[in-house]
């Protein structure tokens with residue numbers, strides 16, 4: 001077995017679930033060493049040390065890692081690389097930014113969005129918006145990859161305690177600087193971790209209708225809210241709601257697509273959901289081809305009725 | 315400031331691709347090909363920088379077969395100044411493309427590389443970050459807003475939690491997200507004019523790049539298809555089935 005270095009993404013407060021999915025992927029390839037980078041992140045390192053499967057934690061605690069900028073993080077991975085056969089991150093915005101950069105620096109061809117691990121050198125990944133799966137074999141001595149969280153169960157957060165080692169090589173960054181972040185307030189579950197997702201598309205017509213018709217149903221189902229690109233482009237909801245090939249990849253137990261036609265780029269992001277419900281007035285909408293339960297009709301009359309019906313359940 | 319825009323020729327985003335029956339790849343025979351949508355956005359952004367007199371010259375480059383000249387012509391018609399085709403008989407992986415782009419950056423003394431975040435065929439989302447890494451330049455990935463001053467690129471990025479703005483010391487690599495801009499259609503006169511713009515064809519070895527592929531494709535398969543389910547007649551039926559049959563609410 002090899003040695004897998006798994007990048008632990010966190011938000012300064014807690015570890016992202018996707019990091020635990022990545023640990024599961026890493027465990028298939030070798031002993032997992034978790035790398036935590038940030039500023040004042042003792043608590044994150046501790047939390048990482050008890051995730052099931054983690055054999056050791058390396059913590060890089062320095063101001064340079066405050067904002068998860070790609071340049072110093074990739075340098076950190078390059079420093080650590082010699083001890084590992086595999087370097088893995090979840091395919092999140094951060095994972096996708098740092099893994100290929102580090103791979104370039106290490107002269108390795110990275111493997112993006114891995115959904116299956118065949119052996120230490122052979123991996124399955126979707127191509128063409130998920131319309132095909134490619135099995136690829138890497139001849140690089142060291143493999144760098146991002147893994148799709150929905151394809152690996154999250155490692156339980158409460159295993160045995162692993163030792164924590166401090167990384168103390170100074171890493172400089174003079175090339176990039178964090179300026180600001182715009183994080184829309186969202187009290188609902190996070191899209192990529194939610195058990196239920198209620199998504200709206202262009203059919204909703206405006207942001208007001210999202211708030212009036214989609215949000216109450218999401219709240220009753222303790223669901224996250226998602227959207228098609230058309231809905232995001234039209235400004236109905238912020239960009240971090242987008243589900244799809246170029247947005248977030250989700251696979252909840254229940255995905256409700258409302259006023260979404262089902263373009264291949266949207267399907268790429270949600271077709272692995274356990275149960276799919278589609279509500280659309282066009283009975284030929286492609287979304288019905290993947291829906292377990294389809295309802296043809298006008299969302300403006302269906303949603304208020306659904307809202308009332310869910311009340312009866314509570 | 316010279317701006318380099320790499321553009322890839324890919325199967326058009328409207329085409330539903332088919333896997334070859336022998337599992338060796340995707341059937342591209344007779345399929346409509348276009349410029350990667352993210353690269354169109356990169357070309358548009360570069361042209362806007364030129365209109366603002368921030369960019370002095372826009373060089374577009376494609377790595378691939380001779381037919382890639384089509385997408386270079388499209389970029390020239392949108393407003394790029396000249397094209398470079400790095401001729402390759404097969405599809406090169408991102409690491410090889412990044413090495414070739416690095417060599418071209420050095421030859422042309424480019425200050426900014428504006429490129430797509432992802433090619434919609436291989437969905438790798440890697441080339442820009444790899445190029446930035448091997449150049450030792452900062453990277454602004456998934457850009458939805460770009461402001462360039464004399465020595466800094468301020469890039470607003472689409473990240474999982476919303477938006478993040480970073481300041482990058484130039485030279486830098488920027489990769490585009492969908493909401494950065496709306497690419498223009500080339501007008502007929504511009505299409506005509508683009509025919510006269512130069513496209514240089516060079517071989518990888520002329521750029522001093524030797525690369526052997528690291529990934530081999532074992533096979534390509536069609537993912538398990540979901541069977542379409544049933545149509546429900548009423549909201550009551552829907553809720554009932556979700557509760558009792560699917561047991562998800």
Ligand SMILES: Cc1cc2nc3c(=O)[nH]c(=O)nc-3n(C[C@H](O)[C@H](O)[C@H](O)COP(=O)(O)OP(=O)(O)OC[C@H]3O[C@@H](n4cnc5c(N)ncnc54)[C@H](O)[C@@H]3O)c2cc1C
Pocket residue numbers: 200201202203204227228229230231242243244245246247248258259260261262263264265266269279280281282285297298299300327351352434
């Ligand atoms: C490179 C690229 C990447 C892309 N990435 C993504 C991505 O990640 N995610 C994504 O979602 N898209 C993506 N797209 C866009 C995608 O191709 C589609 O344009 C988009 O998904 C369409 O969104 P929609 O279904 O909301 O809108 P439409 O296709 O306009 O569909 C609206 C639907 O609402 C229905 N409707 C309208 N009114 C009502 C009503 N009153 N009651 C019931 N139903 C109603 C209509 O019948 C229709 O089916 C991408 C495109 C490109 C080119």
Ligand SMILES: Nc1ncnc2c1ncn2[C@@H]1O[C@H](COP(=O)(O)O)[C@@H](O)[C@H]1O
Pocket residue numbers: 320321322323350352353375376377378406408411429430431432433434436437438439440441442
């Ligand atoms: N063969 C190529 N020719 C030109 N540009 C390319 C090529 N391959 C990748 N690129 C650029 O790299 C970006 C990301 O591609 P990828 O990393 O393959 O998803 C694309 O949007 C292009 O800008």
